[in-house]
Amino acid sequence: MNNDKLVIAGHEFDSRFILGSGKYSMNLIEAAVKDAGAQIITLAVRRANTKERESILDFIPEGVTLLPNTSGARDASEAVRIARLARELGCGNFVKIEIMRDSKYLLPDNYETIKATEILANEGFVVMPYMYPDLNVARDLVNAGAATIMPLAAPIGSNKGLAAKEFIEILINEIDLPIIVDAGIGRPSQACEAMEMGAAAVMANTALATAGDLTMMASAFKQAIEAGRKAYLSGLGRVLGRGASASDPLTGFLRD
Template identity: 65%
Template sequence: MSNISSSDRPASPHPAAADDLVIAGKAFRSRFILGSGKFSLDLMRAVIENAGTEIVTLALRRVSVGGPGNILDHIPPGITLLPNTSGARTADEAIRIARLGRELTGSPFVKIEVVPDARYLLPDNGETVRAVEVLAREGFAVLPYMHPDLVAARAMREAGAAAIMPLAAPIGSNRGLTTREFIRILVEEIDLPIIVDAGIGRPSEACEAMEMGVAAIMANTAVATAGNVAVMARAFGAAVEAGRLAWRAGLGRRLDAGAEASSPLTGFLRD
């Protein structure tokens, strides 16, 4: 039984009565963003509901207004749509896709993806900055997908980005937090929501990223390739919430060497 009273416990370093994720002035309760690119339309609604997400990304190739197979018909009301510029290889292509996305969905949010590399699918940070600058001036809430680099992130912030979305590992790889130290730098230095995108493969990795202080997690492949997709969506939602709670509470200290008994109660034997 603990001998520490509630008054003796240190206050949370990150107290907040309402701990909403705020992007471009809009508040969200969930910090788990779901990609939709790999889900069948039949599964879409169940996955969204199990994940508890409030933001869903979508590629415009899956939008067929008035036609069959329109993904918008399978997304529950109240979900914020985050169209992406998947397929863009230059800033100009991303800008055109973003404008079309707003026209088709009515959403002011856009996830910028400028990916000229066909093998590793790594983003072009320089072209991404150019796209952010143009679209932010046009009133978009721009969330750029980027390779975690502090100089580029600062440029995106100055260009008007609403959040920064660094990759954890190559898209679709499920390799986990391979860029954790660079993401940690962005968390410390960039005063915008840092949303980890691409490469997160397990709920435990999502939790770890949230414990680092990132604002949110986006996942697609890790959920879509799971044995039970709906249950994995729920697991990711819970892991993101747990990681956020841990960050708000303040993680316990870590000893780099030696050990320390957690219950030093044997002193009376020598008294």
């Protein structure tokens, strides 16, 4: 387990929990880093205000990798512009592509996401595209130069869990890149299930941000993700198609 690292484009991480975008507070960042062990935190780019004197970067502990996203982008060209601005802000070359045309369900636009991935990968970005879990699209993203694939589990912020489980599993089985389950994970048990399936990492935000006790929930996610990872690495026991199989020897000795 000690050598079990999450590797994204050559960068190694011990933690498989990523703090996603969404509801932010300093308490959330602290809980995510200290209690959930997050080493990657998502940030968004927005129009600046004239008299800003503080940067959110001042509140993020050293050693945490920043993952700017392109939220707000409606097509590939906007995502590319946002990614370039994020890099100019000086936090490395990771970018999570998020492109949404639809504001009701906030579903990612897979087609535009492939286009943006290709452009940004060619410019040297570590591209982590958020996508609707579709195998053909995932293959296109691999060819476009993606560093990971980030399928949604359920609509963003919904806490509904692994609604797209079957399709994420196909990506895990067929795609030779880390599959990071993004969006919709609401409970530690769901994070654990994703990890048992072989997901490389889980991204969450709302599940923590809307929990009754943020710190305790962050630590529950950490344990769940670690448990799921261990279960995956150990190889899950088989499931019988029917009937039963005794776990103790059935000698029937009283009758012999």
